[in-house]
Amino acid sequence: MHEATSVLFGLDGFRVIDVERVDDDLVRVVVETIDQHGACPGCGQVSSRVKQRPLVRIKDLPAGDGRVDLWWRKRRLVCANPQCGRGSFTEAMLQIPPRSRLTNRLRAKVASAIAASNRAVAEVAGEYRIAWHTAHRALIAAAGRWLPEPAPTAVLGIDETRARSVRWILEAQRWRRSDPWMTSFVDADTSRPGILLGLAPGRSGACVSSWLAEQTHTFRQAIRTVVIDPSAPYASGIRAALPGVRIAVDHWHLVRLANDMVTEVRQRVSRERHGRRGRKTDPAWAHRRMLLTAGDRLSRRQLHRLQRVLLADDPTDEIGAAWGCKELLRQLLAEHDPARIRQRLWRFYTACADADMPETSRLASTIETWWPHILVALTEQVTNARTEGYNRTIKQVKRVACGFRNMDNYRRRIMAHIAVTRPRLQTA
Numbered sequence: 010m011h012e013a014t015s016v017l018f019g020l021d022g023f024r025v026i027d028v029e030r031v032d033d034d035l036v037r038v039v040v041e042t043i044d045q046h047g048a049c050p051g052c053g054q055v056s057s058r059v060k061q062r063p064l065v066r067i068k069d070l071p072a073g074d075g076r077v078d079l080w081w082r083k084r085r086l087v088c089a090n091p092q093c094g095r096g097s098f099t100e101a102m103l104q105i106p107p108r109s110r111l112t113n114r115l116r117a118k119v120a121s122a123i124a125a126s127n128r129a130v131a132e133v134a135g136e137y138r139i140a141w142h143t144a145h146r147a148l149i150a151a152a153g154r155w156l157p158e159p160a161p162t163a164v165l166g167i168d169e170t171r172a173r174s175v176r177w178i179l180e181a182q183r184w185r186r187s188d189p190w191m192t193s194f195v196d197a198d199t200s201r202p203g204i205l206l207g208l209a210p211g212r213s214g215a216c217v218s219s220w221l222a223e224q225t226h227t228f229r230q231a232i233r234t235v236v237i238d239p240s241a242p243y244a245s246g247i248r249a250a251l252p253g254v255r256i257a258v259d260h261w262h263l264v265r266l267a268n269d270m271v272t273e274v275r276q277r278v279s280r281e282r283h284g285r286r287g288r289k290t291d292p293a294w295a296h297r298r299m300l301l302t303a304g305d306r307l308s309r310r311q312l313h314r315l316q317r318v319l320l321a322d323d324p325t326d327e328i329g330a331a332w333g334c335k336e337l338l339r340q341l342l343a344e345h346d347p348a349r350i351r352q353r354l355w356r357f358y359t360a361c362a363d364a365d366m367p368e369t370s371r372l373a374s375t376i377e378t379w380w381p382h383i384l385v386a387l388t389e390q391v392t393n394a395r396t397e398g399y400n401r402t403i404k405q406v407k408r409v410a411c412g413f414r415n416m417d418n419y420r421r422r423i424m425a426h427i428a429v430t431r432p433r434l435q436t437a
């Protein structure tokens with residue numbers, strides 16, 4: 010066989026000894042190793058005495074637009090060392106690991122095809138004509154290499170995502186409710202590219218503390234601040250695993266709580282006035298989105314319209330009061346200076362007390378409960394905003410991975426997808 014054929018075929022350490030076109034899209038290739046020597050895995054003695062030359066079928070990448078039917082003329086070598094009980098051994102190659110029927114280059118290709126384009130395992134397995142479990146194992150092996158241990162960070166962000174709907178799984182003759190939630194761990198240090206460090210099934214304190222326990226001592230030691238949403242289980246999980254760190258509560262979730270409060274008041278006012286839910290003809294319902302928009306982002310005209318809406322549809326001024334409390338909270342959460350923070354906090358509490366409604370009181374009480382941690386977030390200017398980007402990725406993977414019964418597979422899948430597409434995410 011011509012040397013060029015082997016170069017073209019490009020399988021490291023192998024030489025092509027025969028090529029035969031079977032039909033229009035199938036080529037049969039036979040290879041052997043260039044090095045005729047092999048070291049006995051039992052004693053290390055090198056041998057070139059051939060005992061047998063079995064022909065082994067190997068799966069490899071397609072060539073051009075055709076399929077390749079690859080065969081390896083393997084050598085079974087004799088170990089001549091009388092002290093070694095091995096007798097004989099087969100060649101082992103980097104490209105084709107022992108007992109493997111797949112080249113490593115095919116394995117790598119399959120893994121990155123699944124992870125990078127976020128395709129279903131079955132679809133990629135079909136394209137490369139390998140079994141589903143082989144493709145899946147290739148992905149797992151590659152994901153381990155793509156994902157190095159998380160690099161230490163001073164600011165760790167923790168957030169929850171709903172991975173999928175609740176389902177019941179029959180396990181050892183008992184129904185078990187599967188937890189549809191996942192917790193993501195993100196490098197929230199804003200001076201560095203935000204990186205998803207890990208995912209853990211569930212959203213309990215135990216899921217946080219056990220993920221932290223799996224990390225290196227160096228990783229845990231480096232953490233100064235952990236940013237979370239106002240979740241008591243998360244806070245207790247962090248206190249258990251990292252007693253010394255500061256917990257910061259992200260303002261993003263607090264704004265969401267304030268918006269939910271405005272909506273609750275609007276719905277209650279509508280029920281009390283009309284004895285029914287809001288509808289198109291109610292000005293407050295028609296402008297419900299405007300009620301939730303940040304006040305400083307509304308134009309003068311929009312603010313006037315909001316005033317007219319409240320005049321017409323809010324005779325008791327309850328929606329207006331709720332809107333005011335929400336806006337004061339937003340202003341408070343935008344402050345970083347301690348003196349101004351104190352001033353804004355006092356104004357917010359006063360407005361909630363004056364509003365004297367169950368909804369505003371509940372919001373004020375939540376803020377009071379979490380205040381020490383909210384203050385950490387404001388003065389240190391830390392946020393979990395970047396986790397939101399990852400939540401989108403997770404949801405995107407979820408759509409493809411709907412067949413995943415096992416949370417571990419699912420988690421690996423998301424991490425692999427992010428590892429492969431990370432450069433794109435960072436610039437996004």
Ligand SMILES: [Zn+2]
Pocket residue numbers: 049050051052053054088089090093094095096
């Ligand atoms: Zn030996």
